Amino acid sequence: MSGLARLSVNQMTVKQLSIPELVEGCLELGVPGVGLWREPVRSYGLEATARLVREAGLAVTTLCRGGFLTALDPAERARALDDNRAAVDEAATLGTDTLVLVSGGLPPGSKDLHGARERIADALGELGPYAASRGVRLAVEPLHPMYAADRCVVSTLTQALDLAERFPADQVGVTVDTYHLWWDDTAPAQIARAGAGGRIHGFQLADWVTPLPEGVLVGRGQLGDGSVDFRAWRGLVEAAGYTGPVEVELFNEKLWARDGREVLAETVARFSEHAG
Amino acid sequence: MSGLARLSVNQMTVKQLSIPELVEGCLELGVPGVGLWREPVRSYGLEATARLVREAGLAVTTLCRGGFLTALDPAERARALDDNRAAVDEAATLGTDTLVLVSGGLPPGSKDLHGARERIADALGELGPYAASRGVRLAVEPLHPMYAADRCVVSTLTQALDLAERFPADQVGVTVDTYHLWWDDTAPAQIARAGAGGRIHGFQLADWVTPLPEGVLVGRGQLGDGSVDFRAWRGLVEAAGYTGPVEVELFNEKLWARDGREVLAETVARFSEHAG
Numbered sequence: 001m002s003g004l005a006r007l008s009v010n011q012m013t014v015k016q017l018s019i020p021e022l023v024e025g026c027l028e029l030g031v032p033g034v035g036l037w038r039e040p041v042r043s044y045g046l047e048a049t050a051r052l053v054r055e056a057g058l059a060v061t062t063l064c065r066g067g068f069l070t071a072l073d074p075a076e077r078a079r080a081l082d083d084n085r086a087a088v089d090e091a092a093t094l095g096t097d098t099l100v101l102v103s104g105g106l107p108p109g110s111k112d113l114h115g116a117r118e119r120i121a122d123a124l125g126e127l128g129p130y131a132a133s134r135g136v137r138l139a140v141e142p143l144h145p146m147y148a149a150d151r152c153v154v155s156t157l158t159q160a161l162d163l164a165e166r167f168p169a170d171q172v173g174v175t176v177d178t179y180h181l182w183w184d185d186t187a188p189a190q191i192a193r194a195g196a197g198g199r200i201h202g203f204q205l206a207d208w209v210t211p212l213p214e215g216v217l218v219g220r221g222q223l224g225d226g227s228v229d230f231r232a233w234r235g236l237v238e239a240a241g242y243t244g245p246v247e248v249e250l251f252n253e254k255l256w257a258r259d260g261r262e263v264l265a266e267t268v269a270r271f272s273e274h275a276g
Numbered sequence: 277m278s279g280l281a282r283l284s285v286n287q288m289t290v291k292q293l294s295i296p297e298l299v300e301g302c303l304e305l306g307v308p309g310v311g312l313w314r315e316p317v318r319s320y321g322l323e324a325t326a327r328l329v330r331e332a333g334l335a336v337t338t339l340c341r342g343g344f345l346t347a348l349d350p351a352e353r354a355r356a357l358d359d360n361r362a363a364v365d366e367a368a369t370l371g372t373d374t375l376v377l378v379s380g381g382l383p384p385g386s387k388d389l390h391g392a393r394e395r396i397a398d399a400l401g402e403l404g405p406y407a408a409s410r411g412v413r414l415a416v417e418p419l420h421p422m423y424a425a426d427r428c429v430v431s432t433l434t435q436a437l438d439l440a441e442r443f444p445a446d447q448v449g450v451t452v453d454t455y456h457l458w459w460d461d462t463a464p465a466q467i468a469r470a471g472a473g474g475r476i477h478g479f480q481l482a483d484w485v486t487p488l489p490e491g492v493l494v495g496r497g498q499l500g501d502g503s504v505d506f507r508a509w510r511g512l513v514e515a516a517g518y519t520g521p522v523e524v525e526l527f528n529e530k531l532w533a534r535d536g537r538e539v540l541a542e543t544v545a546r547f548s549e550h551a552g
Contacts, residue, residue, distance in 0.1 A: 111505040113459065146422040148459035149503040150486045155459050183389065183424035183431050210426045214490040227425040229387040 003276040004268065008033030008061040010204070010249035011040060013267055017260035019044045023056045025264045033059040035204075035247045038090060050094050060096035061245040062175075062202050063087065066138070069123035070104035070116040070153060077119075080104075084127050092134040098201050099131065100139045100175050105150040116153040121163050128171030139201035140164055141175035146216055157181060157190035164199050173201035176237055177249070179220050182208055182228045188236050195240020203237050204249045205230055205275055218253045223270040230275035246275065279552040280544065284309030284337040286480070286525035287316060289543055293536035295320045299332045301540045309335040311480075311523045314366060326370050336372035337521040338451075338478050339363065342414070345399035346380035346392040346429060353395075356380075360403050368410040374477050375407065376415050376451050381426040392429040397439050404447030415477035416440055417451035422492055433457060433466035440475055449477035452513055453525070455496050458484055458504045464512050471516020479513050480525045481506055481551055494529045499546040506551035522551065 009031050011022055019040065026034060034053065041049045041063075053060055066087040071077045084101075091099045103120045106113065124138065131138050142160040143152035154160050157174060164172040174194055181187040194200045207228045209221030223230060234246065248267055255263050285307050287298055295316065302310060310329065317325045317339075329336055342363040347353045360377075367375045379396045382389065400414065407414050418436040419428035430436050433450060440448040450470055457463045470476045483504045485497030499506060510522065524543055531539050 106503055111503050113461065144422065145420065145459040146488065146492070149484055159461065183421040185389065185435065208425055211491040212422065212488070215487040216422070216492065227382055227387050 003272055004030050005032060006244070006246045007031055007268070007271055008035055008059065008245040008247040009264065009267060010035035010062070010064070010247050011037055012064070013248055013250040013255070014260040014264050015040070016256055017264070019049055019052060021260065023052055023058060025261050026058055027056055029265060029268045031268060033061040033245050033247070035062040035064060035249060036060055036094060036096070037064045038087060041090065041094070046090055046093055054095060059245065060094045061247050062098045062100050062139070063091040063094055063096050064100045065102050066099050067101035067152075068104040069101075069120045070107060071119070072107045072110065077123075081123060081126060084123070085130055088127070088131045088134055088136050091136045097135055097137055098139050099136050100141050100202060102141060102143060103152050103154045105148070105153060113148065113153050117159065117163065120154065121166055124163060124167055124172050128167045132168070132171045137170060137201045138172045139175040140172065141177060141202070142180055144180040156184060157187050157194065161190060161194055161199065165197065169198040173199035175202035175204060176200055177204040177206065178228045178230065178233050179204075179206035179208060182233070191236045191240050195237065195242055200237055200240060200242045200244070202247065203242060203244065204247045206248070206250050213253070218251045220250045220252050222250060222252065222255060222266065223248065223274045234275055279548055280306050281308060282520070282522045283307055283544070283547055284311055284335070284521040284523040285540065285543060286311035286338070286340070286523050287313055288340070289524055289526040289531070290536040290540050291316070292532055293540070295325055295328060297536065299328055299334060301537050302334055303332055305541060305544045307544060309337040309521050309523070311338040311340060311525060312336055312370060312372070313340045314363060317366065317370070322366055322369055330371060335521065336370045337523050338374045338376050338415070339367040339370055339372050340376045341378050342375050342403075343377035343428075344380040345377075345396045346383060347395070348383045348386065353399075357399060357402060360399070361406055364403070364407045364410055364412045367412045373411055373413055374415050375412050376417050376478060378417060378419065379428050379430045381424065381429060389424065389429050393435065393439065396430065397442060400439060400443055400448050404443045408444070408447045413446060413477045414448045415451040416448060417453060417478070418456055420456040432460060433463050433470065437466060437470055437473075437475065441473065445474040449475035451478035451480060452476055453480040453482065454504045454506065454509050455480075455482035455484060458509070467512045467516050471513065471518055476513055476516060476518045476520070478523065479518060479520065480523045482524070482526050489529070494527045496526045496528050498526060498528065498531060498542065499524065500550045510551055
């Protein structure tokens with residue numbers, strides 16, 4: 001078995017590539033899986049994307065993303081639930097069993113993190129059975145605490161599991177992403193907890209590099225450029241029983257400014273060097 | 277007793293003010309305490325600063341900052357310990373009993389957070405008795421996890437207390453800063469733990485506002501501009517038995533670009549409105 005057998009490259013890592021270019025590049029380099037995002041898939045066409053990756057024999061490891069489930073306004077909440085059901089349908093069409101959820105930040109003017117997390121739980125209760133009926137699992141992703149206000153009130157794996165465990169594991173689990181969790185000395189025990197419950201629904205890699213850029217969204221480092229010990233984290237999820245894809249998801253303006261095929265090849269090489 | 281009786285304004289909040297301007301402004305507005313930083317104190321003169329604040333009747337609630345105790349290189353480590361002893365001496369001269377510690381990030385090339393934290397513990401073992409002999413307490417400040425790589429490997433109150441509790445409480449305690457801890461649902465229980473042990477050596481306020489600026493150092497929000505519920509946090513430390521100063525410490529380029537006296541007055545008003 002190749003050292004790349006479990007590698008997946010999330011398309012945001014090389015968002016300058018079109019979907020056909022991404023597929024062709026993965027085939028050339030021996031990358032067996034891709035993670036996809038809804039917006040570029042919609043631009044290229046949902047059915048066309050599904051056909052292309054299926055005929056290429058690529059696995060779609062995740063669809064990003066559902067979520068944003070913290071609205072207080074009933075109409076906004078209803079729209080979010082509709083949008084998440086659409087995302088589930090898209091995931092099913094693309095042939096992936098995992099929809100990643102970025103849960104949402106605080107509504108404007110609110111300071112109530114606990115209340116926001118409870119609204120996420122309510123939404124998971126509605127969406128979980130719908131997702132499972134289509135063969136899709138929801139993967140709540142804890143995001144780094146620096147996103148707690150404006151993007152995701154779920155900041156730790158403990159919080160994500162406290163939400164997920166209210167529902168069956170084939171409905172709701174978690175995404176373990178090194179970029180968000182690398183600093184947290186309580187994460188290893190929570191990975192064991194997640195694995196024991198069969199709730200590690202996704203595993204993503206990105207390195208932590210500083211200084212952070214304005215807005216802190218597009219500074220995720222190429223593997224090996226930062227502070228994350230990827231072999232240690234891979235060891236933790238595997239010790240917890242995880243045997244699924246290992247997905248590299250970088251958001252990085254410097255990488256996006258370069259030739260996408262070159263970045264894809266570099267990503268494969270760095271994966272082998274640091275996480276393979 | 278005035279609603280400002282426990283207010284302290286950290287000088288970084290209005291770093292555009294000279295030390296005499298800061299002192300004069302505090303007297304005019306009825307602010308009874310200031311937090312000071314080593315560099316501006318050194319520029320104005322240590323003895324001159326000590327005399328000025330003493331004659332004005334202002335309390336010096338904290339000196340910022342010691343720390344940076346994670347070096348692997350023995351010579352660098354020895355220099356850091358010397359510098360921290362000097363900071364203790366300066367704190368004693370200024371008449372404050374609290375030296376805030378920013379513990380330090382990962383050494384270049386290192387990915388070993390645990391090892392870095394253990395080196396901090398070793399250093400606290402050397403510095404604690406020295407500080408106590410001069411009537412100064414070390415206050416380990418957990419910094420937001422976004423600083424874990426380059427500034428402070430101590431990211432949570434749990435970690436700070438795990439370090440502090442290896443030593444007597446009159447040597448080592450913690451600083452509770454809302455900016456760093458506001459997102460953490462485990463912090464309330466840790467505040468109770470810290471209070472029970474007599475280890476809340478400092479309590480600082482800043483609001484969380486987004487988007488974060490490049491480098492994420494100078495975006496701490498004025499009280500009331502962001503996501504932090506200050507009355508709730510003040511309630512937590514007081515329920516834990518804390519009766520000390522409540523210090524407003526903002527690092528914010530927009531505030532620094534304004535008239536310092538105006539910002540000082542605004543800070544006092546916001547304190548009364550949101551945290552008094």
